[in-house]
Amino acid sequence: xxxxxxxxxxxxxxxxxxxxxxxxxxxxxxxxxxxxxxxxxxxxxxxxxxxxxxxxxxxxxxxxxxxxxxxxxxxxxxxxxxxxxxxxxxxxxxxxxxxxxxxxxxxxxxxxxxxxxxxxxxxxxxxxxxxxxxxxxxxxxxxxxxxxxxxxxxxxxxxxxxxxxxxxxxxxxxxxxxxxxxxxxxxxxxxxxxxxxxxxxxxxxxxxxxxxxxxxxxxxxxxxxxxxxxxxxxxxxxxxxxxxxxxxxxxxxxxxxxxxxxxxxxxxxxxxxxxxxxxxxxxxxxxxxxxxxxxxxxxxxxxxxxxxxxxxxxxxxxxxxxxxxxxxxxxxxxxxxxxxxxxxxxxxxxxxxxxxxxxxxxxxxxxxxxxxxxxxxxxxxxxxxxxxxxxxxxxx
Ligand SMILES: *Cc1c(COP(=O)(O)O)cnc(C)c1O
Numbered sequence: 001x002x003x004x005x006x007x008x009x010x011x012x013x014x015x016x017x018x019x020x021x022x023x024x025x026x027x028x029x030x031x032x033x034x035x036x037x038x039x040x041x042x043x044x045x046x047x048x049x050x051x052x053x054x055x056x057x058x059x060x061x062x063x064x065x066x067x068x069x070x071x072x073x074x075x076x077x078x079x080x081x082x083x084x085x086x087x088x089x090x091x092x093x094x095x096x097x098x099x100x101x102x103x104x105x106x107x108x109x110x111x112x113x114x115x116x117x118x119x120x121x122x123x124x125x126x127x128x129x130x131x132x133x134x135x136x137x138x139x140x141x142x143x144x145x146x147x148x149x150x151x152x153x154x155x156x157x158x159x160x161x162x163x164x165x166x167x168x169x170x171x172x173x174x175x176x177x178x179x180x181x182x183x184x185x186x187x188x189x190x191x192x193x194x195x196x197x198x199x200x201x202x203x204x205x206x207x208x209x210x211x212x213x214x215x216x217x218x219x220x221x222x223x224x225x226x227x228x229x230x231x232x233x234x235x236x237x238x239x240x241x242x243x244x245x246x247x248x249x250x251x252x253x254x255x256x257x258x259x260x261x262x263x264x265x266x267x268x269x270x271x272x273x274x275x276x277x278x279x280x281x282x283x284x285x286x287x288x289x290x291x292x293x294x295x296x297x298x299x300x301x302x303x304x305x306x307x308x309x310x311x312x313x314x315x316x317x318x319x320x321x322x323x324x325x326x327x328x329x330x331x332x333x334x335x336x337x338x339x340x341x342x343x344x345x346x347x348x349x350x351x352x353x354x355x356x357x358x359x360x361x362x363x364x365x366x367x368x369x370x371x372x373x374x375x376x377x378x379x380x381x382x383x384x385x386x387x388x389x390x391x392x393x394x395x396x
Contacts, residue, residue, distance in 0.1 A: 003316045003361045007202075007293060008151050008179060008352035014204040016252060017245040021206065024241035032238045033229065042240050049247035056254045057196065058187040059213050065220070065230045066243050069210035070178040070199030071102040072223065076234075077174045077195045077212055078106045078145055080220035082115060085142030085172075092116045092140040094171075096128050096157075097337040099147050103176055104333070107145075116140070126155035126285040126338050133162060137169050144173050148180035148196075152334040152350055153285030154294025156184065163192025172218055178202050178210075182253035183260075183291050194218050198250075200242065204354070205249035209242035260355045265292040267353050267362050272297075274366040278373055280386075282395045284338060284348065293353040298340065300395045301383030302347045302376040310372045311349075316365060319350040343382065344394050 004012070024045065030038040032046045047061065054061040067073045082093060095107055097119045107117045120132045128146060137144070144166050149156050159175060166173035174195035180186060181196075182203025188196060195218060199210040214220050226235025253260070272283055272295055280300040299307070304320030311318050331345035340348075351365065377383040385391040 001315050001361070001364050003357070003364060005351040005353060005357065005361075005365065006317045006319050007354045008154075008350065009319055010201045010207065011204045011354055012356070013201070013206050013245065014249055014252060017205055017248045020248045021241040021245040024244050028240075032240060033227065042238075045244060046238055046240055049243045052247040052251050053211055054213075056186075056250045057181075057213055058189050060216065062231075063213055063216055065212045065214060065233055066238060067210045067212055067234060068208055068239075069201070070100070070176065070197050073197035073199070073210050073212040074100070074102040074145075074174075074176050075106050076220060076223045077197060077214075078103065078110070078143065079223065081143045081172050081174065081195075081218070082110050083221065084219060086115075090140045090142040092118065092138060092142060094118045094120065094133065094136050094141060094144045094146075096120045096122050096146055098122050098126065098150055098152075098334040099145070100151055100176055100178070103145055103147070120146075122155075122337050124339050125289075126150060126153045126334075127289060128157050128162070130158055130161045130165060133165055137165070137171060141169070141171050144171055146173075146175060148175045148177035148186075149184065149291045149294075150285070150334060151179045152332055153296045153338065154179070154291040154352075155285040156180070156289045156291060159193065160191045163194075166194070167192050179291060182250055183293060185257060188213055188215070200246035200249060203249055203253045205246040206242050209239050209246050211246070256355075261292045263355050264353050264357075267357055267359070268292060268295055270359070270362050271295045271351060271353075271365065274362075275369060278370050280393060280395045281373075282344075284335060284340070295349075295351040295353075297349050298335070298344050298395065299347045299349070299373050299377075300344060300393060301380045301386055302373060303380075304346055304348045306376055307347070307349055307369075307372060310376070311368065314364075314368045314372075316368065319352070320348055341394055 030042040032043040051061045054064050111117045118136050172194045176197045178199045181198040194215045196213040201207040224235045284296040308320045335345035
């Protein structure tokens with residue numbers, strides 16, 4: 001049985017998206033900037049796709065800029081606001097300790113360049129507190145960037161409240177909503193969002209394409225210089241097929257949101273209740289304010305990497321920490337941010353679902369994981385110390 005439960009890393013491009021993309025490779029391959037009619041057919045489709053993406057967020061079409069994905073959108077949003085604010089003497093940025101590296105590494109770069117960065121704590125439940133934000137904002141604060149939903153533990157942040165505070169204090173608010181778009185209902189107006197990053201491949205669109213929403217009146221600068229595409233804010237010939245695929249996938253996800261949420265939440269909760277029965281295990285992140293497709297659990301006394309490899313041998317694709325950090329020996333910065341000790345953070349497993357997963361697959365996972373955890377614990381020197389009482393349990 002092949003079981004794909006790593007949808008937070010990437011999703012399968014939907015067959016509907018692939019089908020609608022195809023003609024833009026083979027038939028309507030004109031350049032959107034060409035003035036003859038063949039180019040203008042492409043341009044029309046580009047603008048139609050922009051309108052679809054905007055509608056799904058309750059934004060206006062002229063507030064949507066197409067990019068190469070979530071990382072680029074995050075970089076452009078943060079760097080644009082930071083460097084414009086610096087000219088006005090503002091150099092303070094507020095974020096959280098558990099952002100995606102596309103945000104954290106950008107902030108590191110800005111810190112080296114003289115910016116002051118405040119990372120708010122996210123506590124054991126993986127949720128930022130608005131009181132902390134209120135007291136962190138000062139006269140020099142230019143930007144608040146806080147993710148909508150965390151990519152490792154799935155926790156949802158109080159975005160509307162954060163946005164309201166930022167608006168009141170005159171600070172630009174950006175949210176990395178890559179794990180939220182297509183998975184949760186999003187209304188940029190109602191939620192007081194100034195800038196929002198999204199990525200197609202996290203909601204069954206193609207890889208290498210995304211968008212940045214920028215509220216009218218907020219100014220951005222290009223990361224990539226060149227032609228006048230995207231109103232001069234993002235040079236490079238448009239990836240029209242990719243953009244078409246993204247719009248199709250987003251429209252589909254938005255329309256199917258109630259059905260998707262119901263189905264995936266049921267599967268998630270089956271996994272959570274089944275896996276929680278494993279002794280000395282702990283679900284990470286708030287159980288209620290959580291995206292419907294995320295399960296993240298720690299098992300004491302084992303290495304997440306070994307668990308992942310053994311699940312792979314059983315045909316199950318999962319993740320330990322985030323795909324971006326695997327390969328490094330440091331435990332996930334997200335799990336450390338919610339207060340897990342190093343040795344426990346090493347033993348984590350993330351399963352992220354799509355609505356193509358089935359009850360049979362969940363049952364397979366619930367059969368296989370406990371067996372593997374038991375086998376790994378038998379080989380683990382840490383577990384040996386725990387059962388001999390030479391080490392105390394962190395997870396009861
Ligand atoms: C996947 C992801 C990104 C990066 O998106 P790409 O399109 O792969 O560059 C950024 N932020 C979060 C929260 C993500 O999950």
